[in-house]
Amino acid sequence: MIEAKTRESVEPDGWAREARRAGGARPCETPRDERERASAYLDLWERHVSGKAIRGRGIAAPWFSR
Amino acid sequence: MTAAPAEIDGRAEAWPAAPAPGRPAPHRVGEPSPLIFHLGAALATYTQALLAAPRADSPHFPWLESCAGEAAALGPDLDQVEIAVEIAARLRATIRGLEIWQAHPYRRAVDEPPALWAEGAARLLDYGATPEARDPAGPPVLVIPSLINRAYVLDLRPGRSLLRWLAARGARPLLLDWGAPGPAERAFDLEAYGTERVLPALEIARRLGGGGPVAVLGYCMGGTLSAAVAARRPDLVARLVTIGAPWHFASTEGISGGFRAILRAQGPARLEAMLEAMGQAFGAVPVSLFQMLFAFVNPIQAAVKFQRLARLDPASVEAMDFVALEDWLADGVPMTAPAARDLLVDWQIRDLVAAGQWPFLGAPVDAGAIRAPALIVAGRNDTIAPPPLADPLARAIPRARLIRPATGHVGMVVGSHAPARVWRPVGAFLAGRPA
Numbered sequence: 300m301i302e303a304k305t306r307e308s309v310e311p312d313g314w315a316r317e318a319r320r321a322g323g324a325r326p327c328e329t330p331r332d333e334r335e336r337a338s339a340y341l342d343l344w345e346r347h348v349s350g351k352a353i354r355g356r357g358i359a360a361p362w363f364s365r
Numbered sequence: 366m367t368a369a370p371a372e373i374d375g376r377a378e379a380w381p382a383a384p385a386p387g388r389p390a391p392h393r394v395g396e397p398s399p400l401i402f403h404l405g406a407a408l409a410t411y412t413q414a415l416l417a418a419p420r421a422d423s424p425h426f427p428w429l430e431s432c433a434g435e436a437a438a439l440g441p442d443l444d445q446v447e448i449a450v451e452i453a454a455r456l457r458a459t460i461r462g463l464e465i466w467q468a469h470p471y472r473r474a475v476d477e478p479p480a481l482w483a484e485g486a487a488r489l490l491d492y493g494a495t496p497e498a499r500d501p502a503g504p505p506v507l508v509i510p511s512l513i514n515r516a517y518v519l520d521l522r523p524g525r526s527l528l529r530w531l532a533a534r535g536a537r538p539l540l541l542d543w544g545a546p547g548p549a550e551r552a553f554d555l556e557a558y559g560t561e562r563v564l565p566a567l568e569i570a571r572r573l574g575g576g577g578p579v580a581v582l583g584y585c586m587g588g589t590l591s592a593a594v595a596a597r598r599p600d601l602v603a604r605l606v607t608i609g610a611p612w613h614f615a616s617t618e619g620i621s622g623g624f625r626a627i628l629r630a631q632g633p634a635r636l637e638a639m640l641e642a643m644g645q646a647f648g649a650v651p652v653s654l655f656q657m658l659f660a661f662v663n664p665i666q667a668a669v670k671f672q673r674l675a676r677l678d679p680a681s682v683e684a685m686d687f688v689a690l691e692d693w694l695a696d697g698v699p700m701t702a703p704a705a706r707d708l709l710v711d712w713q714i715r716d717l718v719a720a721g722q723w724p725f726l727g728a729p730v731d732a733g734a735i736r737a738p739a740l741i742v743a744g745r746n747d748t749i750a751p752p753p754l755a756d757p758l759a760r761a762i763p764r765a766r767l768i769r770p771a772t773g774h775v776g777m778v779v780g781s782h783a784p785a786r787v788w789r790p791v792g793a794f795l796a797g798r799p800a
Contacts, residue, residue: 337447
């Protein structure tokens with residue numbers, strides 16, 4: 300059994316508090332479509348890595364091999 | 366009140382807030398092993414996604430064919446800052462999913478049926494004696510599971526039990542639960558498991574069925590063993606069903622196939638020595654070796670699946686199913702060194718099974734000698750016994766029927782589509798009806 304301690308589980312709002320303290324913007328002020336593109340890209344990346352891991356060639360990052 | 370990670374980075378749509386998990390449940394056993402690999406592999410592959418983003422729309426990028434069109438449609442100049450923030454959200458969701466699993470109150474509470482026979486660590490469990498059984502004296506079906514994970518995946522929880530489902534339709538499943546190898550099995554190779562465990566269990570099943578041949582159903586490597594029994598002793602087997610059974614290991618596809626190719630090129634001596642040393646050091650080959658091999662199949666799978674748990678309502682049936690399955694995955698058993706040698710060297714590296722050169726029950730196994738009607742179930746999305754490994758069994762058995770449901774290896778026995786896509790045709794086949 301493991302007990303994973305993460306920043307969020309110890310200090311759930313740590314990141315936001317630090318951003319406020321630094322006087323900086325919250326890290327999400329880019330247009331919504333850029334966020335959606337980033338999310339869609341990572342969805343695609345996950346499928347790509349899974350597919351290449353299962354059906355690709357070689358053992359070293361086959362998602363980069365042709 | 367704590368802020369959920371989704372609120373912190375503004376990705377509330379993608380990662381809805383879930384209640385903060387509590388402390389790990391005291392009954393929880395094990396971990397998604399090897400945890401450090403799962404987390405490290407997720408971090409590495411997501412970092413690679415970040416690095417690759419500027420060229421993601423390049424026609425030269427080696428996208429999987431099925432992804433290329435969508436990649437092009439994403440357009441140029443992906444924002445790497447946005448991608449990094451999304452990666453951070455996903456990695457946090459992975460950790461959160463792990464925490465939810467650890468703290469989840471679900472605990473398997475299934476009344477085990479009585480054992481008709483026990484020898485060493487093995488027992489033969491009678492599902493004809495369960496409350497679900499329609500006919501306690503129905504036609505026996507000897508069920509042979511894998512030696513790697515616990516047999517109870519075939520009776521995971523109410524509504525997710527292939528064995529009780531079959532019993533409710535008139536069959537009498539008899540589960541050969543291998544148990545964790547103890548002193549009686551320490552020196553067992555697969556031949557010994559065959560002669561000392563499978564044949565006696567088959568004999569009991571036959572006696573219960575009136576003395577004639579009986580149906581045998583095997584899952585995963587238990588399916589391979591079942592086919593081997595049907596080939597070597599066609600007089601004992603009336604019908605054969607295999608689910609997710611690997612047979613031909615020549616494929617070098619994927620990371621698993623790549624490892625097979627490397628080990629094959631090196632020759633089996635090194636792997637044999639390693640397994641022998643593990644057996645001497647630990648008394649058996651630890652389950653962590655097999656969990657490592659499974660993890661290599663798809664290095665990002667664990668991270669993605671725990672993200673899925675983080676999105677579920679922890680009280681939902683889906684979350685309960687997830688936790689039940691994850692508990693089972695974390696509850697593997699070691700394998701005796703001689704059996705592991707047979708599995709990893711003779712099956713995987715030497716590929717003796719499909720070549721008809723693997724000795725079992727006293728002589729080489731020839732699937733062409735199987736006379737019983739056979740149903741081979743090979744999941745299209747099975748990554749443990751993928752189609753190149755599983756389909757050849759159907760070709761090797763005369764007049765075998767092959768069905769290829771759109772499910773994965775474990776999904777075939779416990780997935781939400783399992784009853785319609787797998788259990789029903791299996792039940793019909795065992796009853797002698799058209800599926």
